[in-house]
Amino acid sequence: MSQLQTKFIQIHTELPGPIAKELLAKKETNVPRGPFNTSPTFVAKAEGAILTDVDGNTFIDFAGAIGTMNAGHRPEAVVAALKEQLDQYIHTCFNVMMYEPYVKLAEKLNEITPGTHAKKTFFLNSGAEAVENAIKIARKYTGRKAIISFERGYHGRTLLAMSLTSKVKPYKYQFGPFAPEIYKMNYPYYYRAPYAMTPGETDAEALRRFEDFFLGEVAPEEVAAIIMEPVQGEGGFVAPSKQFVQGVKAICEKHGILLIADEVQTGFGRTGKMFAMEHFDVVPDLVVMSKSIAAGLPISAVTGRAEIMDAPAPGEIGGTYSGSPLGCVAALAVIDMMEQDRLCERAQIIGEKILSRFQSFRDRFHQVGDARGLGAMCAIEIVKDKAGKEPDKELTGKIVQACNHRGLVVLSAGLYSNVIRVLSPLVITDEQLEEGLLVMESVLEELCTPNS
Template sequence: MNPIATKYIKLNTAIPGPRAQELLTRKEASVPRGPFTTAPTFVVKADGALLTDIDGNTFIDFAGAIGTMNAGHCPPQVVEALKQQVDQYIHTCFHVMMYEPYVQLAEKLNEITPGNHAKKTFFLNSGAEAVENAIKIARKYTGRKAVISFERGYHGRTLLAMSLTSKIKPYKYQFGPFAPEVYKMSYPYYYRTPEGMGPEQMDEYILQRFQDFFLGDVAPDDVAAVILEPVQGEGGFVVPSKRFVQGVKQICEQHGILLIADEVQTGFGRTGKMFAMEHFDVVPDLVVMSKSIAAGLPISAVTGRAEIMDSPNPGEIGGTYGGSPLGCVAALEVIKMMEEQNLPARGQQIGERTMQAFARFQHRFPQVGDIRGLGAMCALEIVKDKESKEPDKELTAQIVHACNRRGLVILSAGLYSNVIRILAPLVITDEQLEEGLAVLEGVLEELCL
């Protein structure tokens, strides 16, 4: 690989460097194997789309803390709001003594989420908690028990969320038994459509399968909710058609089933709109949010139709740290950034530039089988050859490994672990984006040609 001239990436040592190696030794002695780490080093400073590690190496961030940093690392207005909040109070627990930022953030999310109906919002700590509570609310409102999720879907690692999730390893293997009354439906994967079947036929086939599903697996009047990622995240950045998403909504309306949009990874400007469901002209009954809601502060939300959200009785939903004051003030500033800087539109621009580079990669490298994305949620699917489309998990891991050691933090995804995904902060500059893409292209040259 020919060296790439870098303006933002600065590598003073090999990765990991000596101080990172010392910490890795301590980490291995004190932290269990289970929490997986992609980049083998330790951050000491983060700014915008750049990360600096303990050995003074600076990286371009194409991972964004798995889609958490859409507003960038340490945005000054968020940092200032947090400092002011810490000086006032850190936590009282909303269930003990309430605080205004909780109400302000609920009002704002009621305003900006899809749909003009009356809404209400409450807060938790993580995406998985929000998913679990959305299911609880749907069951309470409908009086039904069954829930339908989709193949390749990812909804978290707690028991119910893990039951909704589709990938066995590493998420579910030997962690059962799982929650009952959870069913899986197909989700279109157009790159892997059966021979002779086009995208439209795939959509119609899956939507028709719902009818047989309701005959053979669970009656529709026993189904409380369908939970859907508008773009599958961990499943490989698989983008459905508008026809498919609208068809799922129609089935839900026909049978009195609630539609839950899991916008944990797709929300807050990532796909070129504030929420990905806006691309499909579908208004969900409940929206689940987390990740980029608060620039890295742990907070999640469930927003939904007011009559649905009011179905649990006082005390039936909540949590000690849910909607912490710090998370609420951070989220309010993030939303202000999104609106004032028009970051969703920036997400669309990032996506266009990225997909132009990906089209070049697909033409140059036989192992780049498919390119896809929505807004700044972009992916390459790595295969052994374009004819067989056989997934190449090993090459994908090598690409991630090589990028990380060349100063580009990047992640894989997909049911077959063969997808390279881009989740760069939406504040990344054009120069930083191009430099990161050049590093990725250089790694593909070395490993694929």
Template sequence: MKFIELKTEIPGPNAKRLLERRYEHVPKGPFNTALTFVEKGSGALLTDVDGNTFIDFAGAIGTINAGHCPKEVVGALKAQLDKYLHTSFHVMMYEPYIALAEKLNEITPGDHSKKTFFLNSGAEAVENAVKIARKYTNRKGIISFERGYHGRTYMAMSLTSKVKPYKYGFGPFATDTYKMPYPYYYRKPEGLTNDELDDLILAKFEDFFLSEVPADDVAAVIMEPVQGEGGFVVPSVRFVQGVKTICEKYDILFIADEVQTGFARTGKMFAMEHFGVVPDIITLSKSIAAGVPISAVTGRAKIMDAPNIGEIGGTYGGSPLGCVAALQVIELLEKDQLCERAEAIGQQIAERFEKLQSTIPQIGEIRSLGAMTAIEFVTDSQTKTPNKELVGSIVQEVNKRGVVILGAGLYSNVLRFLCPLVITDEQLQEGLTVIEEVIVELVNEKGV
């Protein structure tokens, strides 16, 4: 291996000591995929406290599209540290906040007048998008989709679909939230075409407005253009445009949750560009600032101005560090053509496992939009029974062999790829080799 370097078992002795402290002082609730601790990161590589170097295919759950510690971002942060750390935008304003708002208003889909404000996390962006939609429309209802994921705070969790681990035992949830089906073509009913499935789901909207809640009481529909935690499920252009048409028919706002899909991950700066749909509001976070916590809500100016002074915001929202980091990330994504790079990464991953699929029937489907690529595993290709156990074993073994990767999916049977877009072809292929070897070993040698 040229990039992976394993000097100890995983976890190594230093990591084990830290794990003991973690278990004693940190609640068990926060999950950990790789049972070790980072010492430094660069590009697509991570080195832990025992000197082991990993190739990162998880990207901090899609947060590091621009790579670990890009020098432009680090430089901007160091310069900002010498000026001021925080004044709270609500007390004394600062120029980077305005500059980043201007930039997002410019590059997000649509040429209409927009406004942007900033928060701390993706979930907080979703919460505020809902607040703004309700305030503007004077309606209560919010529709999300089955398998959708929007965060862990209460409104965001109410809009999220997967029960365990996100919702179990945490109810009651926010009222006036509803869920509609989202097309899952790999698992569509037998005999239906993709277009027929789209039409069936879209027709259910009209029935829903008759049977559950009137359309004139629905403020917004919130949609991930590609479902993230749901397993990287990609809808058709026909479906997304159909939902937008329904929203326009009933004066319902369309909110695009681009927290995981944004900032070049799918081969476009924002995934909605693939579908020819301009959202009324868009939520952004994760890869916006190379790991510095910040999120954004961008929307039509008249909608964003619906809340009165003091009705939206937060003490740390749009921190100066997050703003200067985000401005550098956007410049880097554009300068280094990382949208095009995302397309190349996704193609390499898909081609590699399409070849393997012919000999490994447990590979049910390979899905990809740009570098947002996933493999769904089943027990066999006929029943398509989800193979959660195999994916769990793959993730554990791959991490032990020097590649950090994550699972996903409603059934936890999907392997998802979120490597930094600055990963080199050599690093990518080395990581894919490890994953392929583990899959073949587990399937053929252990019969998983």
């Protein structure tokens, strides 16, 4: 960082620093190697969009705990709500003795999720658990078993969620056998559309393939639900067109299939609207939420049409920690904050700034093949050359590592692990955002070649 003067990023030691090295040694002894770590250090404090590690180094956060911190680290309103709740009770299990925050949060999510129909909501602990329960509800309501997800889709690491997920390594390799009656369909990827197809042609072909699928794989009368991410997250921030999403909805309506929107990563303002499905003027039957719902507290939700949500009988869905009081009060505070501080509008502004810079990176650097985004959900795709579009996983890893070592916490994504994505807190200031983009630009200048 000798050539780039930074105000918010302050790296005083090598990374990892001496205290972090001691913790790493303990981690290697006591924690299995399976949980992957992007940043080479340990956090000591977090505030807004700034992270401070145990050695006193400060970082700008472009990862947001994989999209969990849209409201920022330690928002004052959330901290206050948690402290107040801790003084009353921590947990009674909603299945044993109920508590008001659960009902209040359900009421709020029924109000703000897409659609004006009667809805009901219940809570779980994680995105994967919410996905699995949405599938259970869909199967119970329809009496059907088959579920359709999409190539490159990511829905979690538990058995059924992992079965729905498309990427083999690192999520599925040698973890089978997988859950049955799971099928995958095409999802538009305009940057990599074959045969120079236009976006419209790509959409039409992907939708047409449903006809062949229903003839050759499973009858539509046996399909309970189609689950889709409005924008694919782990798949590389791939956004479809309104035409495609509305086409999928039309197929669902034609055949009595439920549409489940997996808004775990796209929800709560990330794309510039509270829920990404709002961009496509499509109302799903069920919405799955987690990540940024509660500023880091482990809680997830399934919201859906009341008659669908009532399909399971008492005792058929739920869990010991599902919808904990702490998670519920945190989520209520987050939603209030997002509405009062107009964070959806802020996401649009952030996204415009990031995408403009990313497009300039695409124009300047030979290895930046694509720049794309919806709201503040923005990414660049790294390739070996623009003409061939061959993914460059190795270079992507070097860029991510260099950014992290220079004080910018950032993540990769994509089926080919060649996409660099931004999931910064929506409370990030313009000055912090600019500094982070300058760091990324300096890394690209060092590791990429200029366009000729």
